[in-house]
Amino acid sequence: MSTNAKQRSRFVNIKLLPFLLSSFLVCTFGLTNTSLAATNTDDDALMGAGAHFAWILFDAIKADLEAKTGRKTILFGENSMLGVGCNAGIKAAKQGTKSRETFGFVCCPLSDEEIEKEQLIVYPLAKEPILILAHQDNPVNDLSSEQVRAIFRGDLDNWSQVKGPNKPIVVVTRLHCKKRPGHWKSILPSHKSFRAERLNVKSAAAMVERVSDFKGAIGHTGSTWAFGDNDKIKVITIDGAKPTAANLANGKYRFFRQLSAITNRTPSEDVVKLIHETQNGVAFRKVAKKYELLPFSPQ
Numbered sequence: 001m002s003t004n005a006k007q008r009s010r011f012v013n014i015k016l017l018p019f020l021l022s023s024f025l026v027c028t029f030g031l032t033n034t035s036l037a038a039t040n041t042d043d044d045a046l047m048g049a050g051a052h053f054a055w056i057l058f059d060a061i062k063a064d065l066e067a068k069t070g071r072k073t074i075l076f077g078e079n080s081m082l083g084v085g086c087n088a089g090i091k092a093a094k095q096g097t098k099s100r101e102t103f104g105f106v107c108c109p110l111s112d113e114e115i116e117k118e119q120l121i122v123y124p125l126a127k128e129p130i131l132i133l134a135h136q137d138n139p140v141n142d143l144s145s146e147q148v149r150a151i152f153r154g155d156l157d158n159w160s161q162v163k164g165p166n167k168p169i170v171v172v173t174r175l176h177c178k179k180r181p182g183h184w185k186s187i188l189p190s191h192k193s194f195r196a197e198r199l200n201v202k203s204a205a206a207m208v209e210r211v212s213d214f215k216g217a218i219g220h221t222g223s224t225w226a227f228g229d230n231d232k233i234k235v236i237t238i239d240g241a242k243p244t245a246a247n248l249a250n251g252k253y254r255f256f257r258q259l260s261a262i263t264n265r266t267p268s269e270d271v272v273k274l275i276h277e278t279q280n281g282v283a284f285r286k287v288a289k290k291y292e293l294l295p296f297s298p299q
Contacts (some may be wrong), residue, residue: 006257010167046274047102049076050089052127052204054259056106057222057278057287070271077105086177093120093237095263101268103275107222109182109258112154115137123261123275125284126293130186130255131220132236140164142237151218152188153271155196159216171198172210172219183257184220194230223286224291259293 046069048058055077057124060066065073076092077085089104096102107128115122132148134140140162143151150156151169160166175184175191188194201207204221211219212232223243227233238253247253261275278284279297288295 015293020097027158028129045072045074046271047074047076047092048105049092049102050105050262051085051107052077052079052163053107053222053224053257054089054125054261056291057125057259057284057293060287061180061278061283065274065277066115068277068281069274071274072255073274081187090118090120092136094118094264096264096267096271098268101185101271103267103271106260106262107179107183108177109260110262111179111181119265120270121263121265121267123263123279124296125259125261125279126288126295127222127245127248127256128291128293129245129248129253130184130220130257130260131223131225131243132238132255133208133217133221133233133234135211135215135217136232137215137235138164139233140236140242144239148218148236148238148255152194154197157195160271167216170210170214170217171195172201172207172214172217173198174201174204174207174220184246186255186257213249220255244292245288248292248294256294 009166028195048055055075059074062073062075077088081229086106086108086228089106090110091104092102093104110120111120114120115161132143139217140159143162147156147162151162152171152173152282154171156162157169158166159169171194173184173194175194177183199210204225207219208225208227208231209276209298211217212230218236237243238255241252243255248256261278263271263284265278267275285295287293
């Protein structure tokens with residue numbers, strides 16, 4: 001089974017949380033019962049929920065976070081879908097109390113208005129490059145920033161217009177969190193700016209599948225996505241620049257989004273300790289290097 005397939009199908013085969021806790025998570029985090037796997041001894045655990053691409057970070061360093069806090073950490077977000085991930089993170093953050101210590105994580109920056117309305121604290125973690133994807137058989141390996149924007153707008157609709165084959169361009173989009181700034185809006189500022197004739201998908205997995213399906217496709221996803229051996233995908237360089245942390249830092253790569261942790265205005269001491277370790281810990285730096293993330297916190 002490929003890595004990508006594992007991401008879509010892996011579930012934890014252990015006992016469910018007690019009924020009340022399960023109901024709480026389903027109602028507030030937007031999670032299904034199949035993802036609510038934990039033991040009956042986890043009532044004292046710190047719980048986080050949110051967007052898949054931020055979940056990758058927390059999941060990769062969970063052992064280090066548990067060592068730092070001395071508390072078990074339960075994370076939900078492996079299989080977040082369109083409209084669920086970031087919203088689930090906000091709900092998780094808002095529900096934190098002294099007896100139910102929860103936090104959220106998002107893959108989109110939040111506006112000042114939303115932060116104030118929801119009474120949140122935002123803890124920026126890193127900038128994540130947004131990868132521009134094409135089918136592996138496409139001979140085009142590099143596009144300018146303006147060519148990418150023109151393709152997604154629909155101004156360019158054939159690969160021959162960018163020195164590629166005489167093949168129609170199939171635009172694939174995942175335009176989540178439309179009212180929030182940043183993320184895919186670093187490509188075009190509004191969902192209304194994108195080409196009307198396009199394939200809209202609801203998950204990163206579906207994005208990779210659709211781009212693999214069509215040799216003329218172009219799409220986008222975050223750098224923390226794990227591609228499988230059977231994915232017929234390649235990553236396009238932009239303006240000659242690879243989607244790396246160094247190129248985010250020097251401004252050569254322009255497509256990115258912000259990964260953040262979030263809490264309510266009265267987070268518990270251990271939740272704050274967990275988030276600060278995420279921002280500054282050695283384990284986080286290793287994960288950031290692996291996925292070419294640019295940490296906000298200086299080393």
